[in-house]
Amino acid sequence: MSHDLGSPSPVSPFSVAVTGVGLYLPGFLTAQAWTSGEALPADQPQKPTGLAFDRVNRRRASQMGRAIADVVHEALAQAGADPVTTPVIVGSSIGEASAMIGLLDQMWREKEPMSPAVFTVSVHNAASGLLSISAKNKGYTTSIAADYDTPAAVLLEAIGLIATGHERVAVVCADEASPRSLLEHAPHWEMLAAALVLSRSDDPAALAQVTVAAAPDDTRPDAATMPQWPEGIEHNPQVGLADLADAVLRRRAGALALDRGKGRGFAVTLSPVAATGAAGA
Amino acid sequence: MRPRPLLVTGYSMLSALGRGRAQHLDALAAGRTGLGPCPIPLDFETAAGAVRSELPELEGALQPWSTRLARMATALLHDLDEPLRRARARWRPERIAVLLGTSTAGAETTEVAYQQFIAGGKFPRDYDFQRQHTFGAVLHVVRALSGASGPAWMASTACTSSGKTFATAQRLMAAGLIDAAIVGGLDTLCTMTLQGFNSLQALDRAPCRPFHEHRNGISIGEGGAFALVERDGDARVTIEGIGETSDAYHISAPHPEGAGAQRAMEQALAKAGREPGDVDHVNAHGTGTRLNDTAEANAIKNVVGTAVPVVSTKAFTGHTLGAAAALELAFSALTIEEGLVPPALGDDAIDPAIDLHIPTTPLRGSYRRVLSNSFAFGGNNVSLLVAAP
Numbered sequence: 001m002s003h004d005l006g007s008p009s010p011v012s013p014f015s016v017a018v019t020g021v022g023l024y025l026p027g028f029l030t031a032q033a034w035t036s037g038e039a040l041p042a043d044q045p046q047k048p049t050g051l052a053f054d055r056v057n058r059r060r061a062s063q064m065g066r067a068i069a070d071v072v073h074e075a076l077a078q079a080g081a082d083p084v085t086t087p088v089i090v091g092s093s094i095g096e097a098s099a100m101i102g103l104l105d106q107m108w109r110e111k112e113p114m115s116p117a118v119f120t121v122s123v124h125n126a127a128s129g130l131l132s133i134s135a136k137n138k139g140y141t142t143s144i145a146a147d148y149d150t151p152a153a154v155l156l157e158a159i160g161l162i163a164t165g166h167e168r169v170a171v172v173c174a175d176e177a178s179p180r181s182l183l184e185h186a187p188h189w190e191m192l193a194a195a196l197v198l199s200r201s202d203d204p205a206a207l208a209q210v211t212v213a214a215a216p217d218d219t220r221p222d223a224a225t226m227p228q229w230p231e232g233i234e235h236n237p238q239v240g241l242a243d244l245a246d247a248v249l250r251r252r253a254g255a256l257a258l259d260r261g262k263g264r265g266f267a268v269t270l271s272p273v274a275a276t277g278a279a280g281a
Numbered sequence: 282m283r284p285r286p287l288l289v290t291g292y293s294m295l296s297a298l299g300r301g302r303a304q305h306l307d308a309l310a311a312g313r314t315g316l317g318p319c320p321i322p323l324d325f326e327t328a329a330g331a332v333r334s335e336l337p338e339l340e341g342a343l344q345p346w347s348t349r350l351a352r353m354a355t356a357l358l359h360d361l362d363e364p365l366r367r368a369r370a371r372w373r374p375e376r377i378a379v380l381l382g383t384s385t386a387g388a389e390t391t392e393v394a395y396q397q398f399i400a401g402g403k404f405p406r407d408y409d410f411q412r413q414h415t416f417g418a419v420l421h422v423v424r425a426l427s428g429a430s431g432p433a434w435m436a437s438t439a440c441t442s443s444g445k446t447f448a449t450a451q452r453l454m455a456a457g458l459i460d461a462a463i464v465g466g467l468d469t470l471c472t473m474t475l476q477g478f479n480s481l482q483a484l485d486r487a488p489c490r491p492f493h494e495h496r497n498g499i500s501i502g503e504g505g506a507f508a509l510v511e512r513d514g515d516a517r518v519t520i521e522g523i524g525e526t527s528d529a530y531h532i533s534a535p536h537p538e539g540a541g542a543q544r545a546m547e548q549a550l551a552k553a554g555r556e557p558g559d560v561d562h563v564n565a566h567g568t569g570t571r572l573n574d575t576a577e578a579n580a581i582k583n584v585v586g587t588a589v590p591v592v593s594t595k596a597f598t599g600h601t602l603g604a605a606a607a608l609e610l611a612f613s614a615l616t617i618e619e620g621l622v623p624p625a626l627g628d629d630a631i632d633p634a635i636d637l638h639i640p641t642t643p644l645r646g647s648y649r650r651v652l653s654n655s656f657a658f659g660g661n662n663v664s665l666l667v668a669a670p
Contacts, residue, residue: 014456014457014458057532060532093415093416093417094415095416095437100388100391100473101395103473103476103477104391104392104395104473105399107472107473107476108395108396108399109399113480114473114476114477114479114480115480116477116480116481119473119476119477119478119480119481120477120481120532120533120658121532122473122477123384123437123438123439123657123658123659124384124416124437124438124439125437125438125439125657125658125659125661126532126658126659128438128659128661129527129532129658129659129660129661130532130659132527132528132529132659132660133527133528133529133530133531133532133659133660135529136529137527137529138526138527138528138529138541138544139525139526139527140525140526140527141438141527141659141661142436142438142445142525142661143436143437143438143659144434144435144436144437145386145415145416145417145434145435145437146416146417146420146433146434146435147411147415147416147417147420148417149417149433149434150434152432153432153433153434156432156434156453156458157434157449157452159453159456159458160449160452160453160455160456160458161452162456163452163455163456163457164284164451164452164455164456179410181398182391182404182410182414183410183411186411214375214431214432214453214458214459215375215376215430215431215432216375216430264433
């Protein structure tokens with residue numbers, strides 16, 4: 001089944017193939033669970049497992065870090081990509097904000113000495129670092145942020161890598177639940193993580209081709225084709241990558257806004273590839 | 282595939298040494314550190330590299346974004362004005378990217394606001410997390426002031442953040458997506474960082490002394506550097522090769538032999554098609570901790586040998602975290618343009634276990650290629666090979 005999402009108007013476009021998808025959101029711990037529509041019962045554990053981390057680093061990782069590990073693992077497995085060599089780009093708008101708030105409370109509310117263990121994983125690149133350590137990946141990794149444009153940023157960073165010779169790149173966008181104290185006037189969002197494995201556009205394992213424009217265009221979110229995410233997900237700054245993951249899994253075609261209208265207007269154009277049995281729905 | 286060298290057509294800098302080229306060059310040549318008493322109240326002693334230059338206020342519609350970080354960005358952009366004007370006349374705005382790096386983003390502003398929240402249950406009326414803390418806040422300011430409307434994001438890989446931005450710009454140009462970019466990075470002093478490094482027992486009470494016998498840790502600094510990089514134009518310096526590797530070893534400790542650092546330097550040389558003998562100087566990461574300096578020294582020795590002068594300019598500025606790679610790229614450019622290798626600062630002798638040429642007086646000569654290293658939490662490594670055009 002293919003849905004037309006509108007007409008694109010890309011600037012300086014570049015096409016890549018999507019060969020793997022991973023998703024985590026409360027109630028749906030994998031992309032497969034999401035596309036099958038089978039939500040976990042509320043009394044079942046909803047937390048990400050972080051099983052892609054080794055035991056030591058799983059203990060160090062935040063809930064968001066574990067979600068990132070889960071979705072990267074799911075996407076890499078579907079793509080048949082090697083975690084030891086595949087570059088990973090992590091995008092997050094607010095990074096490890098809970099760790100930061102914990103440190104602030106420790107310093108000024110509890111007046112305790114700062115925990116060195118928490119300090120070292122309060123950096124934005126904690127998850128990408130822990131992933132590289134656990135996977136023994138000695139190559140490229142990065143961690144980037146651009147508020148609601150983070151999904152566009154990770155795609156463009158990946159395009160740069162693919163254009164300069166990398167065969168496959170994993171991109172992941174995640175933000176933990178919004179810190180209510182710091183964002184009391186903004187709509188609350190829940191934790192979300194979404195990952196894609198991207199490769200050259202001629203990859204025979206492609207689930208879809210994605211054409212990314214390097215500048216904002218006039219594509220606007222189309223409410224009729226947006227997934228109905230569980231409550232609180234649509235406000236997560238990373239929902240654009242989840243929207244794209246959902247569109248790939250459901251074999252949609254056409255233009256797709258990456259920012260739900262809250263960023264600068266970056267968009268992609270999707271072309272599904274003939275089903276190979278790997279795609280869902 | 283070997284990407285084309287990245288052309289640096291302009292650069293600006295701000296640190297404890299001052300603002301702009303002349304003040305930095307003067308201090309580096311004189312061997313005068315910018316480290317001094319830390320302006321942030323702490324329950325322990327440490328030196329810090331505070332920016333003392335006056336910073337411009339943000340005005341009009343940008344006033345709600347006016348934080349110390351944003352004002353630093355404004356100063357750096359102002360000092361890049363001339364090459365930026367030329368670039369704007371040459372390239373379409375949507376083909377000019379803004380790619381910056383920071384480790385702490387607006388943490389300094391949030392710290393002040395959070396203390397009031399704890400004391401009185403309310404944040405200050407003018408505090409706005411999204412406009413004053415997030416990684417996107419400074420991007421908004423830089424895009425608005427520069428007129429650049431291409432791709433824009435912050436790299437935040439701790440102490441390699443701003444080094445990553447040069448590599449990204451090079452790749453986006455190779456992909457044909459941009460023609461120019463404002464790259465670099467910035468960070469401010471904040472209590473969390475100082476307390477955090479103190480909790481790791483990584484801060485020196487005295488001004489840091491990288492590679493010296495009695496070195497005892499880091500001095501934290503603040504500041505930044507921006508560079509304009511273009512597809513073609515009159516380059517001040519070029520970046521011939523960039524190495525980006527991971528230690529895959531430990532979240533905060535370096536690989537003991539500096540294996541990841543060594544691979545980053547080797548990768549930078551390989552991408553440039555250069556040999557170790559082509560390197561005239563190394564601007565080391567050189568934080569001043571015993572472990573970091575020992576590991577890096579081993580890596581440098583394995584790559585370029587023991588004759589090349591190696592200096593860590595963190596003894597001048599402190600460790601400016603996410604800004605360090607860009608600031609030290611600017612210092613590397615000064616070395617090439619001015620023929621100056623600044624001296625290693627510190628009262629005691631160079632560590633006899635460090636088998637490198639660490640000059641303790643300024644060197645004058647012709648330096649055509651400089652390797653500039655930055656390493657970070659997460660085991661993230663970046664090495665930039667900076668060259669005369």
